[in-house]
Amino acid sequence: MTASIVTPIGASVRRKEDHRFITGKGRYTDDMARPGQAHAYFLRSPVAHANIRSLDTSAAAAMPGVVGILTGADLAADGVGDLICGWMIHSVDGTPMRMGSHPALAKGKVRYVGDHVAVVIAETLNQAKDAAAAIVVDYDVLPAVAETGRARAADAPQLHEVAPGNTAFSWELGDAAATDAAFAQAAHVIPLDLVNNRLAPNPIEPRAAIGEYDSGDDAFTLWTTSQNPHLARLVLSAFVGLAPEHKLRVIAPDVGGGFGSKIFIYAEETVCTWAAKKVGRPVKWTSDRSEAFLSDAHGRDHITRAELAVNGEGKILGFRVKTTANMGAYLSTFASAIPTYLYATLLSGQYDIPAIHCHVDAVYTNTAPVDAYRGAGRPEATFLVERIVEIAARTLGMDGAEFRRRNFITSFPHQTPVIMAYDAGDYAASLDKALAMADYAGFPARKAAAAAKGKLRGIGLSNYIEACGIAPSAAVGSLGAGVGLWESAEVRVNPTGNVEVLTGSHSHGQGHETTFAQLVSSRLGIPIDQVSIVHGDTDKVQFGMGTYGSRSGAVGMSAIFKALDKVEAKAKKIAAHMLEASEGDIEFKDGRFTVAGTDRGLAFAEVALNAYVAHKFPTSEIEPGLKEGAFYDPTNFTFPAGCHVCEVEVDPDTGETQIVQFVAVDDFGVVINPMIVEGQVHGGIAQGVGQALLEAVHYDGDGQLVTGSFMDYTMPRAENLPSFKVGLTETRCPSNPLGIKGCGEAGAIAAPPAVINALTDALGTEDIPMPATPARLWQIIQARRAVAQAAE
Amino acid sequence: MTKIAVTLNGRATSADVEPRTLLVQLLRDTLHLTGTHVGCDTSQCGACVVHVDGVAVKACTMLAVQADGTQVLTIEGLAGGTQLHPMQEAFREHHGLQCGFCTPGMIMTAVDMVARLGTDLSEGTIRENLDGNLCRCTGYHNIVKAVQAGAHAMGAPAAAAAE
Numbered sequence: 001m002t003a004s005i006v007t008p009i010g011a012s013v014r015r016k017e018d019h020r021f022i023t024g025k026g027r028y029t030d031d032m033a034r035p036g037q038a039h040a041y042f043l044r045s046p047v048a049h050a051n052i053r054s055l056d057t058s059a060a061a062a063m064p065g066v067v068g069i070l071t072g073a074d075l076a077a078d079g080v081g082d083l084i085c086g087w088m089i090h091s092v093d094g095t096p097m098r099m100g101s102h103p104a105l106a107k108g109k110v111r112y113v114g115d116h117v118a119v120v121i122a123e124t125l126n127q128a129k130d131a132a133a134a135i136v137v138d139y140d141v142l143p144a145v146a147e148t149g150r151a152r153a154a155d156a157p158q159l160h161e162v163a164p165g166n167t168a169f170s171w172e173l174g175d176a177a178a179t180d181a182a183f184a185q186a187a188h189v190i191p192l193d194l195v196n197n198r199l200a201p202n203p204i205e206p207r208a209a210i211g212e213y214d215s216g217d218d219a220f221t222l223w224t225t226s227q228n229p230h231l232a233r234l235v236l237s238a239f240v241g242l243a244p245e246h247k248l249r250v251i252a253p254d255v256g257g258g259f260g261s262k263i264f265i266y267a268e269e270t271v272c273t274w275a276a277k278k279v280g281r282p283v284k285w286t287s288d289r290s291e292a293f294l295s296d297a298h299g300r301d302h303i304t305r306a307e308l309a310v311n312g313e314g315k316i317l318g319f320r321v322k323t324t325a326n327m328g329a330y331l332s333t334f335a336s337a338i339p340t341y342l343y344a345t346l347l348s349g350q351y352d353i354p355a356i357h358c359h360v361d362a363v364y365t366n367t368a369p370v371d372a373y374r375g376a377g378r379p380e381a382t383f384l385v386e387r388i389v390e391i392a393a394r395t396l397g398m399d400g401a402e403f404r405r406r407n408f409i410t411s412f413p414h415q416t417p418v419i420m421a422y423d424a425g426d427y428a429a430s431l432d433k434a435l436a437m438a439d440y441a442g443f444p445a446r447k448a449a450a451a452a453k454g455k456l457r458g459i460g461l462s463n464y465i466e467a468c469g470i471a472p473s474a475a476v477g478s479l480g481a482g483v484g485l486w487e488s489a490e491v492r493v494n495p496t497g498n499v500e501v502l503t504g505s506h507s508h509g510q511g512h513e514t515t516f517a518q519l520v521s522s523r524l525g526i527p528i529d530q531v532s533i534v535h536g537d538t539d540k541v542q543f544g545m546g547t548y549g550s551r552s553g554a555v556g557m558s559a560i561f562k563a564l565d566k567v568e569a570k571a572k573k574i575a576a577h578m579l580e581a582s583e584g585d586i587e588f589k590d591g592r593f594t595v596a597g598t599d600r601g602l603a604f605a606e607v608a609l610n611a612y613v614a615h616k617f618p619t620s621e622i623e624p625g626l627k628e629g630a631f632y633d634p635t636n637f638t639f640p641a642g643c644h645v646c647e648v649e650v651d652p653d654t655g656e657t658q659i660v661q662f663v664a665v666d667d668f669g670v671v672i673n674p675m676i677v678e679g680q681v682h683g684g685i686a687q688g689v690g691q692a693l694l695e696a697v698h699y700d701g702d703g704q705l706v707t708g709s710f711m712d713y714t715m716p717r718a719e720n721l722p723s724f725k726v727g728l729t730e731t732r733c734p735s736n737p738l739g740i741k742g743c744g745e746a747g748a749i750a751a752p753p754a755v756i757n758a759l760t761d762a763l764g765t766e767d768i769p770m771p772a773t774p775a776r777l778w779q780i781i782q783a784r785r786a787v788a789q790a791a792e
Numbered sequence: 793m794t795k796i797a798v799t800l801n802g803r804a805t806s807a808d809v810e811p812r813t814l815l816v817q818l819l820r821d822t823l824h825l826t827g828t829h830v831g832c833d834t835s836q837c838g839a840c841v842v843h844v845d846g847v848a849v850k851a852c853t854m855l856a857v858q859a860d861g862t863q864v865l866t867i868e869g870l871a872g873g874t875q876l877h878p879m880q881e882a883f884r885e886h887h888g889l890q891c892g893f894c895t896p897g898m899i900m901t902a903v904d905m906v907a908r909l910g911t912d913l914s915e916g917t918i919r920e921n922l923d924g925n926l927c928r929c930t931g932y933h934n935i936v937k938a939v940q941a942g943a944h945a946m947g948a949p950a951a952a953a954a955e
Contacts, residue, residue: 014884021892022880024827024867031826204831204928205893256893257928289832509891509929675887686931710836718922718932
């Protein structure tokens with residue numbers, strides 16, 4: 001074998017997984033049909049808050065095709081546990097967070113529109129729906145609170161007895177006294193009130209689950225749309241108590257996007273698994289889009305008041321933040337970590353800020369649970385930091401790029417006042433490159449040209465940082481995580497020299513079957529088509545933590561790298577015997593084991609075969625076979641960072657925004673496959689632009705979801721977006737063996753402030769909320785025109 | 793139940809359907825062609841686009857009985873045997889897909905776009921004509937490139953034949 005057929009790290013090799021997707025052969029959960037399967041339909045609460053006085057399923061049970069109807073009473077009778085939140089946060093007063101009970105089917109009370117009241121299982125989905133309509137529920141409707149800012153009001157309806165004032169926790173990070181002292185020295189104090197709008201993740205594949213029970217083995221199988229099947233099994237086993245782990249197989253086959261929303265363990269897959277045994281049939285549920293809007297965990301939804309202390313030279317002295325974060329009606333799987341350790345820890349941005357203090361009140365409302373959505377806390381932090389930094393620059397009459405540059409962290413490692421120790425970066429490099437790619441210097445001329453056409457042109461910067469590669473287990477453990485966040489890998493070399501890699505990461509669009517194989521190909525010197533990646537099945541992969549927080553490259557691939565080290569070490573021992581040389585003289589390069597200083601050598605496949613034939617080495621010293629596993633725990637978070645520049649043109653007569661250019665320059669450390677990384681950036685930007693211009697989940701005053709379909713919730717379409725200009729800078733990440741930082745969330749984190757900074761520049765006002773829809777912008781423009789005319 | 797007959801991916805096919813059965817349900821649930829996907833319930837996402845008598849149709853907006861007597865082409869029938877359709881090849885070459893869920897609908901829409909508007913498509917034309925298809929992964933950037941390249945490739949054999 002020669003190096004020429006190897007796919008090296010850094011090559012934009014086309015994806016191995018694509019063939020099945022472009023030919024219609026992908027296998028998603030809803031594509032599965034189990035023999036004898038019945039269909040589940042969930043009766044959901046039509047009101048945001050109510051006690052259930054009575055629930056009568058007798059008429060429904062007699063409807064055609066009904067196999068079974070199950071309620072919260074059945075859950076209780078079987079001792080099925082509640083859904084959990086796996087990250088413990090302690091309040092300022094030292095008390096643990098107040099976790100309201102979260103049953104998979106309501107036990108006497110519903111707390112949001114879409115909350116699960118009962119499940120109907122029938123021969124067909126239509127029969128299940130028909131029967132659900134015949135269930136009689138007597139709701140004692142209670143007042144509801146849906147607004148984040150109203151949740152803690154004295155007269156607000158209370159959701160959970162355990163959480164007075166609808167407060168899940170009141171938490172803080174940073175040094176309040178030091179921050180106060182910094183503000184006392186400030187020449188300028190920049191205040192900012194902002195709202196981070198609630199979003200619906202909306203992967204195009206809706207969630208789905210098929211539960212199956214094998215009475216012969218007393219074992220369950222769950223096929224589900226999960227980003228982390230092992231975590232689902234752990235929660236369903238250890239906390240919900242459906243079955244012991246070794247009697248529950250969870251399979252997440254092809255998954256059609258997740259963006260965080262498929263991390264969590266939801267009521268539906270819990271009920272389908274449990275119900276499969278109750279009714280003695282496989283039970284299948286597939287969400288429709290309306291259900292997805294109601295019951296997939298939403299993202300963001302913060303209200304924040306912040307102040308930035310700046311001295312006379314434009315140096316930031318301190319940052320004070322007070323945020324109210326909406327958790328929805330229940331604490332979802334990782335909900336408590338998002339507005340705390342994934343948010344406040346990034347409030348230093350790319351800047352050397354001596355003192356930071358952040359206080360977060362997490363509140364319950366009568367809305368769908370809120371949890372991680374692409375970026376998860378980091379977009380909220382970046383939006384705040386990059387908006388207030390931009391406003392500070394404008395207040396001081398400084399160029400935004402210059403103000404940022406003056407405050408950049410320039411030496412590493414850098415310990416921020418909010419836990420994180422940044423390991424490597426070059427923020428000026430990405431800023432410089434982005435400004436050059438965007439022709440920042442030429443912007444004033446373009447603005448003048450636009451003005452001559454009657455258009456309002458603006459440019460906005462966003463110098464984001466994020467914490468990825470989640471995460472060192474001891475570190476997250478000390479912060480309240482209920483799990484360790486390492487990753488596992490097993491490399492199985494077959495006798496003929498091809499390789500299967502079992503990984504605990506999960507691919508739902510990220511292209512792991514290609515990038516992970518690229519790593520193996522380059523390391524072992526074998527063609528990429530000789531490598532297959534196995535993931536998403538708890539019966540195949542022993543354990544793993546799944547994919548979120550841009551961890552699959554930095555953590556998942558590092559585990560593979562570590563297992564490959566072991567494979568190479570063992571293969572060298574075998575090669576030494578075959579070549580009758582000492583182990584220390586064996587070199588491995590370009591797929592060949594050679595004896596140093598000689599022309600004697602063996603191809604990787606020859607050694608692999610011999611590992612299994614086991615004729616040429618003493619099996620008393622070296623076990624036959626060539627299969628190695630590794631668990632890798634990172635030493636630090638990784639810190640991708642970069643600079644995104646957005647330039648917009650607004651039509652003052654219509655309020656319509658056109659993004660005339662969007663430049664993204666990112667430092668992701670070492671890049672395995674630039675084509676795939678650029679694709680991740682594109683997709684992230686689209687979601688960030690969506691948040692800035694188009695998307696928002698709205699509940700009305702009664703807690704009714706107003707934006708419950710793609711007719712009402714504006715998803716970015718091709719026409720809303722430009723082609724993107726994407727560039728890279730690179731500082732190697734010192735915290736993992738591959739130097740990878742991660743790329744999955746950058747666009748969604750960086751884009752919203754870039755867009756809003758551009759719009760505020762264009763319109764000459766800082767008061768532009770997200771989403772900056774044409775109607776809102778038109779109103780702002782009209783109001784400013786009226787004020788200007790009145791002043792004349 | 794109503795008996796219907798369609799020519800599905802070139803093959804005569806018949807099925808008994810309830811009158812309320814949607815074309816996409818017939819394809820996925822009865823005929824087990826699961827390449828056509830369902831991403832919404834309001835005909836907004838385009839994951840279910842197939843061709844009926846050569847025209848792109850959202851298979852969730854058409855009843856199966858309305859397809860009686862038609863030629864239906866799904867993503868599974870687009871390739872000629874092992875030879876990928878140029879538009880499929882272009883989506884792979886230009887990384888026009890990530891999770892792959894919207895991809896069949898995107899490709900079927902793109903092929904229809906070429907049939908309607910020709911093989912020389914501007915970025916603006918492509919973006920405008922992808923109006924009925926949602927993708928949450930790619931930001932459309934590489935889909936636009938793929939459609940443009942695929943359209944060119946679809947024109948190439950015809951141009952070669954004309955010479």
